Amino acid sequence: MEYYKKYYINNIEKIVGSIRKIESREIAYIDFDGIMYRHIALSKGDFGEWLISQLPRDLYHSSSYYLFPDRPIEDKVWRGGDLIFDIDLDHIPTYTPNFIWLCNKCNAVFKKEASICEQCNSKTRKIHVPRMNDLEIAKKETFRLLDAIYKIMALPVDETQIYFSGARGYHVHIYSDVLTTIDTRTRIEIKDFITLDGFDIANMHYLNRTYIERIIGDIQKQRKEIYQYFNNSDINLVLSLYRSMNKIKMFREKLQRNRRLRNKINNYVREIYGIHIDGVVTTDISRLIRAPYSIHGKTGLIKKSVEYDSLDGFMPYRDAALYNEEVLVKVLYLPNIIWGEKEYEEAYDVEMKLPLSLAIFLVNRGLAYDTRRV
Amino acid sequence: MTKKNTARWTAKYPFDPLSKEYLKSIALDVDEYFSEDLIHIMEYAYDRALLMKTRKAPVWKNDEIEAISYFLAVLIVRGTDNRYLYWMFADSESKRAYKLLLFEDNFAIIDLVNRLGIDIESYGREFGIPFLEYVKITSRFSSPRWKAYYYRVNNGYVVIDKRRLARIISELVKDIVIDDIERITGIPNKIRVYSDRLLHDVRDILEKIRESQEIREVLTTKNREMYPPCINWMMQNIGVGLPHAARFTLVTFLGKMGYNTEEIINLFSRVPDFNVERTRYQVEHILGMRGGRKKYSVPSCKTLRSYNLCFPDDICKGIKHPVQYISRAKKVKEYKAKR
Numbered sequence: 036m037e038y039y040k041k042y043y044i045n046n047i048e049k050i051v052g053s054i055r056k057i058e059s060r061e062i063a064y065i066d067f068d069g070i071m072y073r074h075i076a077l078s079k080g081d082f083g084e085w086l087i088s089q090l091p092r093d094l095y096h097s098s099s100y101y102l103f104p105d106r107p108i109e110d111k112v113w114r115g116g117d118l119i120f121d122i123d124l125d126h127i128p129t130y131t132p133n134f135i136w137l138c139n140k141c142n143a144v145f146k147k148e149a150s151i152c153e154q155c156n157s158k159t160r161k162i163h164v165p166r167m168n169d170l171e172i173a174k175k176e177t178f179r180l181l182d183a184i185y186k187i188m189a190l191p192v193d194e195t196q197i198y199f200s201g202a203r204g205y206h207v208h209i210y211s212d213v214l215t216t217i218d219t220r221t222r223i224e225i226k227d228f229i230t231l232d233g234f235d236i237a238n239m240h241y242l243n244r245t246y247i248e249r250i251i252g253d254i255q256k257q258r259k260e261i262y263q264y265f266n267n268s269d270i271n272l273v274l275s276l277y278r279s280m281n282k283i284k285m286f287r288e289k290l291q292r293n294r295r296l297r298n299k300i301n302n303y304v305r306e307i308y309g310i311h312i313d314g315v316v317t318t319d320i321s322r323l324i325r326a327p328y329s330i331h332g333k334t335g336l337i338k339k340s341v342e343y344d345s346l347d348g349f350m351p352y353r354d355a356a357l358y359n360e361e362v363l364v365k366v367l368y369l370p371n372i373i374w375g376e377k378e379y380e381e382a383y384d385v386e387m388k389l390p391l392s393l394a395i396f397l398v399n400r401g402l403a404y405d406t407r408r409v
Numbered sequence: 410m411t412k413k414n415t416a417r418w419t420a421k422y423p424f425d426p427l428s429k430e431y432l433k434s435i436a437l438d439v440d441e442y443f444s445e446d447l448i449h450i451m452e453y454a455y456d457r458a459l460l461m462k463t464r465k466a467p468v469w470k471n472d473e474i475e476a477i478s479y480f481l482a483v484l485i486v487r488g489t490d491n492r493y494l495y496w497m498f499a500d501s502e503s504k505r506a507y508k509l510l511l512f513e514d515n516f517a518i519i520d521l522v523n524r525l526g527i528d529i530e531s532y533g534r535e536f537g538i539p540f541l542e543y544v545k546i547t548s549r550f551s552s553p554r555w556k557a558y559y560y561r562v563n564n565g566y567v568v569i570d571k572r573r574l575a576r577i578i579s580e581l582v583k584d585i586v587i588d589d590i591e592r593i594t595g596i597p598n599k600i601r602v603y604s605d606r607l608l609h610d611v612r613d614i615l616e617k618i619r620e621s622q623e624i625r626e627v628l629t630t631k632n633r634e635m636y637p638p639c640i641n642w643m644m645q646n647i648g649v650g651l652p653h654a655a656r657f658t659l660v661t662f663l664g665k666m667g668y669n670t671e672e673i674i675n676l677f678s679r680v681p682d683f684n685v686e687r688t689r690y691q692v693e694h695i696l697g698m699r700g701g702r703k704k705y706s707v708p709s710c711k712t713l714r715s716y717n718l719c720f721p722d723d724i725c726k727g728i729k730h731p732v733q734y735i736s737r738a739k740k741v742k743e744y745k746a747k748r
């Protein structure tokens with residue numbers, strides 16, 4: 036596709052410059068027929084020419100460095116790997132996706148569940164429609180993650196890069212040499228510390244620290260989530276346990292006997308205090324990750340780097356979209372969205388000119404189709 | 410430190426870089442410890458090496474002998490050329506250090522840890538250890554109570570008490586002792602006599618290790634000829650499409666055999682409706698890398714029978730679990746080979 040070719044010709048330097056130790060990475064890609072190719076090794080010098088000749092729909096590199104990146108996984112010889120954190124909307128429990136129901140026959144749009152069209156009685160299909168502010172939830176989670184990395188764990192982060200993932204979240208890559216050689220077990224410990232996977236309140240060592248006090252604080256502040264997880268008798272029980280226990284051992288013993296309350300507390304701690312990352316990306320050292328500055332095949336958005344100071348004002352549909360030539364498409368439904376430099380109003384069942392990247396974004400979701408092909 | 414203090418410190422913590430200088434200054438030529446006057450030091454060092462079995466420390470005679478006995482014990486263990494014994498000796502030295510550290514002065518502990526290359530902070534009666542060092546070391550511990558989220562973590566430091574710090578240092582001691590052993594080259598023949606004696610005295614332990622290792626080896630073969638017929642049937646039919654229970658069984662079984670995620674995903678790439686991401690998700694979930702880290706175990710023969718996935722052969726008679734098949738198959742093969 037010309038659109039990809041033009042973009043990649045103009046951005047080769049940026050891509051090559053963003054993949055450290057490119058010659059030690061496994062490169063992989065998916066072509067426009069959806070076939071995946073793996074175990075490719077390329078030097079810095081050959082990368083550009085290769086990219087233009089292959090023109091991948093999706094481009095990936097291994098998070099790890101290998102002695103022999105082109106060999107099968109068991110013969111690659113691992114030499115280290117970036118520590119990567121992946122924030123994705125789908126892993127955040129407070130996120131609820133937005134859907135519309137579109138009539139198969141008359142193209143009527145319903146914003147509430149309607150399996151049969153109210154106008155012509157035909158069947159409808161359910162389509163996921165992104166809201167303009169959906170990605171703010173992912174951004175908030177990214178800030179929580181960065182806070183944990185910089186302030187709490189204070190990891191050696193002299194070489195860290197934040198990226199918009201190209202789809203529904205953010206990636207944080209740490210390349211620092213002190214961190215790249217840590218083994219999977221250590222990566223699991225870091226991941227667990229962030230997500231609170233496996234946390235059990237009955238294992239706490241101290242009464243006056245961390246999560247027990249945070250829960251008490253949330254109860255006193257009447258944080259709204261408290262009431263989603265606990266009923267009044269739970270809350271009273273937690274408070275009386277806390278007040279009457281001067282020894283952590285007794286607190287633990289009481290909770291060990293009350294499995295129901297213990298599970299409720301554990302769920303609360305994991306979901307409210309845990310940071311919701313896709314943990315496998317952090318722990319699996321044989322993983323592939325989307326290459327920086329490549330185009331996401333499903334959204335047409337760029338996996339773009341974002342500096343910490345500009346993260347707050349970053350708007351993916353505005354800042355990571357390619358604004359390019361306009362094409363005529365048949366739009367079934369267009370949500371209110373800022374794309375590239377322009378804001379588009381909500382639109383229904385209409386032919387209109389849109390930038391190619393937005394057209395692709397809508398077509399891939401079933402919200403529009405190319406009139407030339409019909 | 411005064412000379413006397415240095416001797417005492419070295420006697421207690423010979424793995425400390427500081428102690429090593431002192432050891433060098435007092436150590437005689439190895440031959441001299443075989444003289445009539447000093448052979449008791451050799452015997453003392455032997456008892457120290459044998460601590461891995463007896464678990465009873467020899468009675469502390471004097472600081473200098475205590476210190477030098479570490480150096481001699483390391484030579485004896487090195488002379489066995491047996492890595493299990495290196496590890497066991499390191500383990501017994503680590504436990505010895507742990508007990509001594511519990512009674513050590515806080516400032517002395519901080520100095521020691523700093524010399525071991527870890528920047529440690531003092532918070533009154535507690536200590537702050539850098540987060541990354543903490544997770545690197547405690548990731549080896551099996552107890553979940555070491556998880557970092559059970560402790561206060563401030564500005565990159567995990568706050569722990571003295572007992573836990575002592576446990577962490579003792580873990581570092583293991584690495585140092587093994588390094589001390591492996592760095593030595595050229596063992597005098599006189600020392601080897603003691604090494605052989607040690608090998609003889611711990612032969613029962615070595616036998617047990619060999620046995621348990623054999624079991625593990627048999628259980629984790631990638632040789633498909635050793636797999637039970639149900640698993641082989643599933644492998645052969647991946648390309649045609651498998652029922653859910655069969656996919657699940659296959660993933661748990663291959664995971665148990667030591668296949669990694671990528672290898673399993675590659676096997677499934679022959680599935681008609683193959684989707685890398687979905688397959689990865691399922692495999693990772695079953696292998697316990699996702700979600701609550703619950704690792705699913707391989708279903709029993711009884712379960713497989715209930716799903717009509719059992720196609721028994723002669724070796725299957727009397728086994729209750731697909732993984733048991735492998736050690737049986739191995740024995741049958743060996744038996745056939747002998748005839």
Ligand SMILES: [Zn+2]
Pocket residue numbers: 138139140141142143152153154155156157
């Ligand atoms: Zn209709």
